[in-house]
Amino acid sequence: MAKKSKNISFEAAFHRLDEIVTALEQGSESLEDSLQLFEEGLKLAESLKGKLKDAESRIQELVSSADEEPKLKDLK
Numbered sequence: 001m002a003k004k005s006k007n008i009s010f011e012a013a014f015h016r017l018d019e020i021v022t023a024l025e026q027g028s029e030s031l032e033d034s035l036q037l038f039e040e041g042l043k044l045a046e047s048l049k050g051k052l053k054d055a056e057s058r059i060q061e062l063v064s065s066a067d068e069e070p071k072l073k074d075l076k
Contacts, residue, residue: 010051017044 008016020041023029029037 008047010048013044013048013051017041017048020044 020037024034024037024041
């Protein structure tokens with residue numbers, strides 16, 4: 001039932017999280033199944049957050065100033 005969130009692509013994790021949210025919103029799952037889905041969703045959300053943070057760090061490292069010297073730029 002629960003898929004491992006490690007070694008899963010961002011897109012696959014996001015799609016699975018969307019499926020979980022939809023299932024929980026429908027309310028047709030048993031309490032135990034809902035709790036398992038909720039736990040899986042939390043793990044996926046944490047994994048997605050980490051992947052986004054890693055991507056942001058990579059982007060910041062790649063941003064260069066006008067004189068082509070590497071420069072970190074805050075994207076927020």
